[in-house]
Amino acid sequence: MELLDFARGPGLQIAVLIFVAGLVWRLVHLFLAAKKSDISEARMGGARAGGLKTIFSRFRHHEPFRERTRNGSVLAYTMHIGLVIVVLGSAPHILFIESFTGLDWTPLPTLVIHLAAAVTVAALLVGLGRRLRHPVLRMISNFDDYFSWLITTLPVVTGLLTVAHVGGRYETLLALHILSFEAFLIWFPFGKLMHSIIVFGSRYTTGITFTRRGAKV
Amino acid sequence: MSKVTEKYPLDTHEQRLTVKDPHPRHDTQGDVDEDERLRRAMANFAKNMNRTTATYMEACVHCGQCAEACHYYVQTEDPKYTPIWKLEIFKQAYKRENSPFGFFYRLFGFKRHITVEQLGEWQELIYDSCTMCGRCSLICPMGIDIATLVGQARHGMFKAGLIPDELHEVAQRAKEEGSPLGATASVFEDRAEWMGDEFDTEVNIDQEQADILVAMSSIEIMKYPHAIGATAKVLNALGESWTFRTEGYEATNFGMMAGNTEWQKAATMKIINAAIACGAKLVVLPECGHAYGALRWQGAAMYGKPLPFKVQHISEFLADVISSGRLKVKKVDQTVTFHDPCQVARRGGATEAPRVVMEALGLDLKEMAPTGDFNWCCGGGGGVVTIHRADKLRYKVFELKMDQVEATGADTVLSTCSNCRQSYNDAKEHFHWDKNMESLLELVAENLVE
Numbered sequence: 249m250e251l252l253d254f255a256r257g258p259g260l261q262i263a264v265l266i267f268v269a270g271l272v273w274r275l276v277h278l279f280l281a282a283k284k285s286d287i288s289e290a291r292m293g294g295a296r297a298g299g300l301k302t303i304f305s306r307f308r309h310h311e312p313f314r315e316r317t318r319n320g321s322v323l324a325y326t327m328h329i330g331l332v333i334v335v336l337g338s339a340p341h342i343l344f345i346e347s348f349t350g351l352d353w354t355p356l357p358t359l360v361i362h363l364a365a366a367v368t369v370a371a372l373l374v375g376l377g378r379r380l381r382h383p384v385l386r387m388i389s390n391f392d393d394y395f396s397w398l399i400t401t402l403p404v405v406t407g408l409l410t411v412a413h414v415g416g417r418y419e420t421l422l423a424l425h426i427l428s429f430e431a432f433l434i435w436f437p438f439g440k441l442m443h444s445i446i447v448f449g450s451r452y453t454t455g456i457t458f459t460r461r462g463a464k465v
Numbered sequence: 466m467s468k469v470t471e472k473y474p475l476d477t478h479e480q481r482l483t484v485k486d487p488h489p490r491h492d493t494q495g496d497v498d499e500d501e502r503l504r505r506a507m508a509n510f511a512k513n514m515n516r517t518t519a520t521y522m523e524a525c526v527h528c529g530q531c532a533e534a535c536h537y538y539v540q541t542e543d544p545k546y547t548p549i550w551k552l553e554i555f556k557q558a559y560k561r562e563n564s565p566f567g568f569f570y571r572l573f574g575f576k577r578h579i580t581v582e583q584l585g586e587w588q589e590l591i592y593d594s595c596t597m598c599g600r601c602s603l604i605c606p607m608g609i610d611i612a613t614l615v616g617q618a619r620h621g622m623f624k625a626g627l628i629p630d631e632l633h634e635v636a637q638r639a640k641e642e643g644s645p646l647g648a649t650a651s652v653f654e655d656r657a658e659w660m661g662d663e664f665d666t667e668v669n670i671d672q673e674q675a676d677i678l679v680a681m682s683s684i685e686i687m688k689y690p691h692a693i694g695a696t697a698k699v700l701n702a703l704g705e706s707w708t709f710r711t712e713g714y715e716a717t718n719f720g721m722m723a724g725n726t727e728w729q730k731a732a733t734m735k736i737i738n739a740a741i742a743c744g745a746k747l748v749v750l751p752e753c754g755h756a757y758g759a760l761r762w763q764g765a766a767m768y769g770k771p772l773p774f775k776v777q778h779i780s781e782f783l784a785d786v787i788s789s790g791r792l793k794v795k796k797v798d799q800t801v802t803f804h805d806p807c808q809v810a811r812r813g814g815a816t817e818a819p820r821v822v823m824e825a826l827g828l829d830l831k832e833m834a835p836t837g838d839f840n841w842c843c844g845g846g847g848g849v850v851t852i853h854r855a856d857k858l859r860y861k862v863f864e865l866k867m868d869q870v871e872a873t874g875a876d877t878v879l880s881t882c883s884n885c886r887q888s889y890n891d892a893k894e895h896f897h898w899d900k901n902m903e904s905l906l907e908l909v910a911e912n913l914v915e
Contacts, residue, residue, distance in 0.1 A: 273565055277564075
């Protein structure tokens with residue numbers, strides 16, 4: 249079996265299986281944790297609406313925090329927006345998603361995708377440099393931070409190499425690209441990549457708590 | 466008879482709430498071996514783990530932005546004061562023992578066992594350098610309420626006998642004597658009588674029936690007793706049916722700040738039982754930040770069901786009676802700035818109430834920048850003001866407040882928290898600073914239209 253066949257076949261199946269099982273287990277574990285009800289008298293109603301509002305409002309820092317967090321925020325947004333453009337705007341990715349879901353949409357121009365991928369890689373590299381140099385980030389970082397960085401960067405880099413036909417046969421590069429994506433899927437439930445799901449829960453929870461109190465969320 | 470030891474005599478002549486005999490170290494209480502300390506710390510940290518706190522523990526992406534909201538980091542630039550780092554060993558313990566993939570961590574040794582030495586090192590981060598002001602909770606992009614997690618970590622540290630001695634002593638005094646500062650019921654009655662004379666007003670104590678139960682903080686009773694007279698004067702001017710009750714007159718809750726849930730509950734239940742005994746429909750809490758959080762937001766959980774009365778901070782009460790026209794105040798020609806107590810404003814939602822009162826007083830309010838919900842903490846909350854070894858750090862972070870106040874150009878700082886007030890006044894003395902912090906309640910009482 250060729251490497252590409254493995255990547256497209258059993259490799260993908262195994263990765264999706266681990267991804268789904270890990271995801272379900274991690275979320276079930278959270279939901280099984282005891283729920284503590286707040287029985288204090290609320291100052292304000294609309295707690296759930298406040299929770300939902302917080303999910304969106306925390307996408308931007310409150311004004312007094314913006315100056316001190318500007319560098320980190322710009323980097324984070326550049327990287328995340330770049331990833332979204334590359335993952336959802338690229339024609340081959342749309343075909344791949346369509347093969348599973350039947351959904352398709354108009355791809356973005358190839359130049360935009362390539363540019364977004366390059367900017368994303370640049371943001372990831374700057375982010376890594378910052379994590380290694382900034383005293384706070386260096387102190388609080390652990391294996392998960394660096395491994396999750398690697399596992400996020402590899403699909404973008406291999407994708408760029410594949411479309412540029414640089415570094416090997418097209419089939420081999422494509423196989424490596426798909427395998428790196430599968431590695432991403434496998435690692436997703438185990439590390440900090442899960443923040444892309446858990447963030448909704450933590451923001452919502454805090455939003456409910458402080459909306460009840462009539463406090464800033 | 467009191468069971469309180471004499472190891473740490475009270476230091477009642479100082480501005481701050483404190484005990485004598487400081488010494489640099491990390492402290493231990495109780496005579497238990499290290500394994501047992503560790504077991505207790507982790508068991509009690511995990512015991513309080515629920516869906517909310519587990520979600521918080523899982524959500525952190527190590528972005529480090531919480532550091533930028535923390536006065537300890539901002540003033541020292543020491544990365545160890547990054548708020549989420551203060552929880553690092555508890556996060557490791559959670560991952561190893563409680564997380565969904567804990568068995569992997571244990572099987573492959575990915576997360577090492579925490580040691581009691583580490584817990585000792587972390588004592589400074591959990592107690593000395595965190596006032597649980599919640600500014601970090603407001604900046605966190607993931608929405609993690611870090612202050613709540615620090616409170617939970619304190620539960621583990623207390624059970625392990627690993628909290629600063631002074632805070633333990635103060636909390637124990639509160640449990641044994643009913644007050645952390647020696648403000649026993651008889652002391653309170655004496656002071657109430659004195660203040661009744663001073664303000665020429667009736668101070669109601671132990672009324673059988675009353676619509677409003679009022680409580681004071683020990684800091685007010687011992688250091689700022691005019692709060693007693695001011696409260697009585699306002700309530701009498703309103704013609705309210707109100708009382709203090711000697712079985713529940715003290716609202717501070719050092720059990721909560723130290724991390725002892727049993728002591729926290731005992732203190733809270735005194736006020737709840739006093740309110741029920743006199744049939745109060747409303748409990749008015751004093752100018753004290755954490756006392757507000759302890760009853761307003763955590764009281765029902767301690768009671769086990771919704772409280773059978775309403776709870777208001779004194780600033781909310783004043784804002785209500787002024788807004789409704791029931792209480793008239795004179796205009797005061799004064800330029801002031803206002804320090805928002807973290808537990809009343811940012812964590813409690815009563816940010817606007819004092820501004821309503823200040824507007825009625827016609828004060829020329831010069832807001833600090835940042836202010837309100839984003840206000841910098843005074844540095845003395847969360848029990849920090851009791852910890853001697855934290856003084857240097859506390860003064861360092863207080864420089865932030867001094868800069869803020871100086872920038873407003875106001876001569877007087879008003880606030881609605883006696884703990885903030887003693888932190889200010891202690892720092893004022895330390896820095897030979899010329900700015901006064903005064904009580905908003907007392908200013909209202911001085912300017913009633915009678």
